[in-house]
Amino acid sequence: xxxxxxxxxxxxxxxxxxxxxxxxxxxxxxxxxxxxxxxxxxxxxxxxxxxxxxxxxxxxxxxxxxxxxxxxxxxxxxxxxxxxxxxxxxxxxxxxxxxxxxxxxxxxxxxxxxxxxxxxxxxxxxxxxxxxxxxxxxxxxxxxxxxxxxxxxxxxxxxxxxxxxxxxxxxxxxxxxxxxxxxxxxxxxxxxxxxxxxxxxxxxxxxxxxxxxxxxxxxxxxxxxxxxxxxxxxxxxxxxxxxxxxxxxxxxxxxxxxxxxxxxxxxxxxxxxxxxxxxxxxxxxxxxxxxxxxxx
Numbered sequence: 217x218x219x220x221x222x223x224x225x226x227x228x229x230x231x232x233x234x235x236x237x238x239x240x241x242x243x244x245x246x247x248x249x250x251x252x253x254x255x256x257x258x259x260x261x262x263x264x265x266x267x268x269x270x271x272x273x274x275x276x277x278x279x280x281x282x283x284x285x286x287x288x289x290x291x292x293x294x295x296x297x298x299x300x301x302x303x304x305x306x307x308x309x310x311x312x313x314x315x316x317x318x319x320x321x322x323x324x325x326x327x328x329x330x331x332x333x334x335x336x337x338x339x340x341x342x343x344x345x346x347x348x349x350x351x352x353x354x355x356x357x358x359x360x361x362x363x364x365x366x367x368x369x370x371x372x373x374x375x376x377x378x379x380x381x382x383x384x385x386x387x388x389x390x391x392x393x394x395x396x397x398x399x400x401x402x403x404x405x406x407x408x409x410x411x412x413x414x415x416x417x418x419x420x421x422x423x424x425x426x427x428x429x430x431x432x433x434x435x436x437x438x439x440x441x442x443x444x445x446x447x448x449x450x451x452x453x454x455x456x457x458x459x460x461x462x463x464x465x466x467x468x469x470x471x472x473x474x475x476x477x478x479x480x481x482x483x484x485x486x487x488x489x490x491x492x493x494x495x496x497x498x499x500x501x502x503x504x505x506x507x508x509x510x511x512x
Contacts, residue, residue: 222247242291250284253277339363346370353381468512475509478502 222240231239257277262270326333343363350357354377362370479502486492 239295242295243288246284246288246291250281253280253284257281346374349374350377353377471512472509475502475506479506 222243260270260274260277346362347357350362360373483495483499
């Protein structure tokens with residue numbers, strides 16, 4: 217039963233029978249011995265510190281298991297190192313053979329597929345050319361499987377894309393032309409509005425200046441009339457005051473005033489000598505009266 221467990225593990229690796237036998241010989245004794253000690257050791261249980269014999273028995277069993285484990289590990293390392301050397305030898309020999317075969321195999325495959333590679337190269341170059349042509353009219357050429365298209369199908373696609381591209385460009389150019397025309401019309405309209413505003417502004421300024429001039433002239437006339445009115449009122453007041461003072465003045469003063477006013481009356485110029493003589497007589501009389509009035 218114990219050996220069968222090792223055989224199962226070894227056989228599951230797929231090793232050859234003689235290798236399995238070799239492994240069994242190296243590990244069977246250790247496995248059997250360890251199994252026996254483990255079964256006995258499971259019954260060792262210490263429950264009191266006075267059970268010194270049980271403690272020693274446990275120590276003995278542990279050291280035996282340790283020796284078996286160390287021996288098994290040593291065997292494992294030894295066998296694995298041997299397997300590694302064998303593996304390296306196998307890899308080295310295989311690599312030598314592959315190094316001999318692979319370059320010639322690749323050369324022969326290249327010769328075998330010469331026509332196929334030429335066709336692939338031709339297809340690649342044609343695909344590059346087709347993409348270059350299509351890129352003139354299409355932003356994303358990956359949406360078209362141009363590599364596998366026939367020449368007829370590609371030419372049809374190219375013409376369709378070209379037509380669509382040119383139509384788009386024309387529409388964009390027309391739209392741009394309309395935009396520029398609208399922009400120019402808007403500029404002209406704005407300029408017309410500006411000029412109209414300037415004219416209206418000039419007319420308003422002209423009217424304002426005219427109205428201001430009329431207002432100033434009206435104010436001047438009103439001020440002149442007001443000044444004239446004030447002057448007349450002042451004169452009348454002065455005359456009134458004079459008359460008032462004259463009324464209150466003594467009779468002699470009133471007489472002097474009267475004579476003085478008569479004396480200063482401008483004599484008229486006449487052609488009739490008789491009338492002229494009478495006027496001279498009046499003037500001489502006024503001179504005499506005026507002198508007499510000064511002595512009153």
